[in-house]
Amino acid sequence: MSSLRLLLAGFGNVNRSLVKILLSQAALLRARHGVAFTVVGVADSRGAAVAPEGLPLEALLAAKAAGRGVDALPGVGRPGLDAIQLARELDYDLLMEATPVNLKTGQPGLDACLAALGRGRHAVLANKGPLALAFERLAALGDLDGRPGRPQLRFSACVGGAMPTVNVGRRDLAGARILRIEAILNGTSQGILRMMEQGVSYAEALAEMQRRGLAETDPSLDVEGWDAANKLTIIANAVLRRPTTVREIDVQGVTALTAGELQAAMARGEKIVLRCLAEWTGQDYTLSVRPTSLPLSHPLARMNGDEMGIVFETDITARQTLTTRETDPIPTASAMLRDALDIAAP
Amino acid sequence: MSSLRLLLAGFGNVNRSLVKILLSQAALLRARHGVAFTVVGVADSRGAAVAPEGLPLEALLAAKAAGRGVDALPGVGRPGLDAIQLARELDYDLLMEATPVNLKTGQPGLDACLAALGRGRHAVLANKGPLALAFERLAALGDLDGRPGRPQLRFSACVGGAMPTVNVGRRDLAGARILRIEAILNGTSQGILRMMEQGVSYAEALAEMQRRGLAETDPSLDVEGWDAANKLTIIANAVLRRPTTVREIDVQGVTALTAGELQAAMARGEKIVLRCLAEWTGQDYTLSVRPTSLPLSHPLARMNGDEMGIVFETDITARQTLTTRETDPIPTASAMLRDALDIAAP
Known part of the structure; x- marks a missing residue:
């Protein structure tokens, strides 16, 4: 039996969904x-809750459902503590990072991840910000492929x-040279475009x-293409093995x-x-996010x-x-669980 | 640098394609x-070729292209030796099993795999026969998940x-309960049905x-549903973790x-x-291969x-x-390479 202690950074939709599936899949x-997971710390935007023997998961969910911060939980609440402090000081095995995306600084997720990996703890991210801005720094500290004795980054x-996406691209295509990746990676834009096809205006489709x-x-992050560009940046680094920041992507929204x-x-x-494209030109990959017209036989057009x-x-x-067809945050949280499990039982 | 010695059982389209990509991807x-792979033995239907320091791959391909058996190769040819004998006696690390599918006995692939795993060597199969008939026997000897110190089965x-298919189902969905799998896994039937939709008769479509x-x-294996049933059997065992033989599948062809x-x-x-279906009924999975009418919004209908x-x-x-869209045996051989690489550099 392998038992791992989780620190949750952020307690919005994704990490709350993670807690729900930790309960349903235990x-x-x-x-x-x-494998057994315990949650030994949680930080939301107001403060934290900490319990070395494991926090009461139902109570955490109930507090948020009632509109309270986790720092208000009796006995375990720690007002004023934040995710970065916890990542630096708490005793845990895996950081589960799902703070809000910040594309200017990557914070607080970036420092929380650097602290975890720097201390030899594993980091699992659902937050694209730190990766889109500082992939190389993170990958220098954390291993992507399960090498023993190293902190893992997923x-x-x-x-x-x-x-x-990343697992298939990096692992299942490990022996191949990728010539072209095309992808639809922003759900909001895809929903709007398919609605506009029925004659609805952009403004009406967005409102709907x-x-x-x-x-x-x-x-704006979604419809101007930057969310898709963040994802393409992560693919470029992790799948194409090309050091890339989001600033290098040629981006046009819908x-x-x-x-x-x-x-x-x-x-x-x-x-x-709204197509993400990575194309091998013989020397390098060109990377772009741009509205593109495709024949109906193309997988993305279907x-x-x-x-x-995504097409490889x-x-x-x-x-x-x-x-993928997903309509709530549970599948995203399930991907965090997949990563945690990959680290716990490789 | 990790160097692994391969024994190729069978030298038809798939293992010849494997040799081509061992050259192109080296x-x-x-x-x-x-990682470096050398081929230390090959057995085709006439005999074998053996070289502990590595066989000349171009010469193997040239011999087959000229219609000769590998046993005719000067210096390394071993007339009369077969895949099972090589699997039992040669010194190698991985058996690459791509002999023809035999759904009555699974031979010679089954005995070759049992010999390899029994001697602590890894086995990578492209041949469904041994798995469809004797999955449990093989999985008792070989590990599916990369546990150290055990012979691996892929x-x-x-x-x-x-x-x-198998990697996503077993690894990426490792923390999930699979409720339903639907799949189109036989290319011949799919090609025929899509042609018949244009008004062509079954006989004409098959001839084309x-x-x-x-x-x-x-x-007959393809159009009567048994090829698809073999694949569903492997999915049932490896992904649904349900011990299954092909005889348990309810099969109807096109x-x-x-x-x-x-x-x-x-x-x-x-x-x-022609839909492969595995459906959780609360107690067990029902398994079938059967022509099925699906709405156009269904991923398989597109x-x-x-x-x-495949839809999970x-x-x-x-x-x-x-x-997947594949039109030659190279991608199938690439999957054998993926498995070998997973074993060589986990």
């Missing part, structure tokens, strides 16, 4: 893999939720996505597209998608408004496609 | 993974070529697939379908596919005649789909 993880939740809870109040353009594309047997997907073309594996 | 495997080439080299002269039925399905917005695919639905990962 028996399976013990029986199938001989982030499969960052690129398409439960879709095993917001009503359904599928677009942020400030959707805000200037009209329903007319999308319908005209359909009339000529094509679909316009995807519905609630789907994301290599020298020896022909064309491999992954697609 | 520099990449050294540079990226620090077979990712058996279920959809380069599509990472044979002309293109995409269907066997005796296509031979009785008419172009009229396929076109009527299209007229009502559906597609008929696949073209040259594609295969679980309790925590929503709906994940893999699709």
Whole structure:
């Protein structure tokens, strides 16, 4: 039996979903893999809760559901403590990093991850910010491939939720030369474009996505292409093994597209998608995120408004496609669990 | 640098493709993974060739291209030796098993694999026969998950070529309860059905697939559903962790379908596919291979005649789909390389 202590940085949708699935999968993880996880610390935006023997998970969820911070929990609450302090001082095995994305500084996720890895603790990220800005620094401290005796770094939740994008690209295509990656990696843009195809304007489609809870109040990261560019940056580093920051990606969003353009594309047997592209030119990869018109036979053109997907073309594996349909944060949290399990029972 | 010695059992399309990619990827495997493979033995249907320091790969390919057996190679040819004898007697690290599928006895692949694993050597299979008939026997000797100190058993080439079916199902969904798997795993049937949709009869479609080299002269394993059933058997064992032999699968092929039925399905917005299904009933999985009509929004209904695919639905990962388009044996051989690399550099 292997028992690992988790520190949760951030307690929004993703880490709360992680706690839910730690509860729902506990028996399976013990029986199938001989692994048990305890949560020894949690930090949200107000403070923290700490218990070396394991925090009461239902009580954590109940506190958040009632609108309270975890620092208000009797006995275990630690007002004023934050994720970075916990990552530096607490005794734990894995940092589960799901603080909000910050694309200017990567904080507080970046310092929390650097602290964990620097102390020889493993780090599992659902937060793209630190990776999009400082992949090389993190990968210098953390190992991506399970080498024994090294702190491990995993982030499969960052690129398409439960879709095993990074794992398939890095591991299953390990012996191949990747010639081209094409992907739809932003759900909000994909939903808006597929709605506009039905004749709805951009503004109406965005408003509808917001009503359904599928677009942020400030959707700019999504519709201007930067969320997709972050994900492509992570793919470039982890799958293409090309040191890259998000600033190198050529980015254009979907805000200037009209329903007319999308319908005209359909009339000529094509679909316009917000395509992430990495293409080998013989010397290097060109990287871009841009609205692109594709024939209907293309795997990305066959995807519905609630789907994301990625197409890999290599020298020896022909064309491999992954697609996901996810409508809540549970699958993203499941990818964090997948990473934790990969570290706990490699 | 890790150096592994391969024994190739069978030297048809798949293992010849493997030799081609061992040549084309050698520099990449050294540079990226620090791994070198040498081929120390090959057995085809006539005899064998053996060289402890490594066989000349170009000469092996040239002999076969000229219609000669490998036993005719000067200096290294061993007329009369077969794969089972080599597996029992030669000094090697990995058996690469790609002899023809035999669904009655599993031979000679089964005995070759049992010999290799019994001697503590690893086994990588592209041949479904031994697994469909004797999965439990093989998995009792060989480890599927990279546990150190144990002979490893891998077979990712058996279920959809380069599509990472088994790896995604077993590894990426390791913490999930699989509720349902649906898949198109036989390329010949898929090609025939998509052609019949255009109004071509079953016999004409089959003849056309044979002309293109995409269907066997005796296509019965494919069109009667048994090839797909073999693959579902392997998935049941390796992914669903349910001990299963192919005899337990409820199988119906595509031979009785008419172009009229396929076109009527299209007229009502559906597609008929040869669907592999594993469905959790609360107690056990029901397993079947059967022509099934699916709505066009279903991922399997969106696949073209040259594609295969699999859809996983679980309790925590929503709906994940893999699709592959392959038109020659190189991607299948690439899956054997993936497995060998997973063993060599885990």
